[in-house]
Amino acid sequence: MLKLDVNFFKPFIDGTLHTLKVQCSLEAKPGKPFMKGKGPSIDCEIAAVIGLTSTAFSGTIALCFTKPVFLALMNNMLGEKFEEITDDLQDGAAELLNIIFGHAKRVLNDQKSYDIQKAIPTILRGKNIQTKHLTSGFSIVLPFLTDAGEFHIEICTENKTL
Amino acid sequence: MFDPSTRILVVDDMMTMRKLVSKVCKELGFTDFTEAADGVKAWEALTNANPPIGLIISDWNMPNCTGLDFLKRVRGDGRYKGLPFLMVTAEAEGHQVAEAVKSGVDNYVIKPFDKDTLKSKLEAVYAKLAK
Numbered sequence: 259m260l261k262l263d264v265n266f267f268k269p270f271i272d273g274t275l276h277t278l279k280v281q282c283s284l285e286a287k288p289g290k291p292f293m294k295g296k297g298p299s300i301d302c303e304i305a306a307v308i309g310l311t312s313t314a315f316s317g318t319i320a321l322c323f324t325k326p327v328f329l330a331l332m333n334n335m336l337g338e339k340f341e342e343i344t345d346d347l348q349d350g351a352a353e354l355l356n357i358i359f360g361h362a363k364r365v366l367n368d369q370k371s372y373d374i375q376k377a378i379p380t381i382l383r384g385k386n387i388q389t390k391h392l393t394s395g396f397s398i399v400l401p402f403l404t405d406a407g408e409f410h411i412e413i414c415t416e417n418k419t420l
Numbered sequence: 421m422f423d424p425s426t427r428i429l430v431v432d433d434m435m436t437m438r439k440l441v442s443k444v445c446k447e448l449g450f451t452d453f454t455e456a457a458d459g460v461k462a463w464e465a466l467t468n469a470n471p472p473i474g475l476i477i478s479d480w481n482m483p484n485c486t487g488l489d490f491l492k493r494v495r496g497d498g499r500y501k502g503l504p505f506l507m508v509t510a511e512a513e514g515h516q517v518a519e520a521v522k523s524g525v526d527n528y529v530i531k532p533f534d535k536d537t538l539k540s541k542l543e544a545v546y547a548k549l550a551k
Contacts, residue, residue, distance in 0.1 A: 360510030
């Protein structure tokens, strides 16, 4: 039987807020998390996805943006004005997820000894991307609000101990 | 203090991170950059650079030749033993840092990072080299 541990999600929220503040000079506010499919619909035009592998659980994390929000983050992060998401620029979504994942991995491995393994992100681009996590576990959506708009992180895990 | 005229080799497989590192370095006054997308290309850039590279800022996780492999290659060549080498990583854990230090890294920066963080790391690197 799966149980939710809010402490599991906190490092991802903290990592996201810190990463956006430091790397993109953008203050974000966390919204109320909800189970995927049981909350508002989500617009997504670019997503970075990374696998979660540990001795305790497996799963995926997706960092999802609309085009305007992603471009606003990249404009702030790189100090240039971008009008379109190019193949080079899409790396930025993967890098932001790498940083957030790195923060959460470090905290969770230190505090909970989850032994989360290093992983490489994948990028998805398109109109109205729908992510479907193929697991019997739960999918939590963590929404974030910024002046540029809303974005979200989806965390899906399948495990024995959470 | 560091010399802003130093030529910096920025190594990262992601264009956005190379741009970010260069942007933050520009905020510190640096103006001369060479970029490479992995350790293999970075080695070519390093050995062919004219004027020579004065500082390396390298990502850790890259395909073909990781930042750690590149660091070991740089330190294994007598010409570059004293060349300042800064590692940038999103996943610095104790054993990784220990391995990088053992391999000769001068300092490391954990992402996310800003101008002040990079400045303090560079100052520490150059203070150590001045001793």
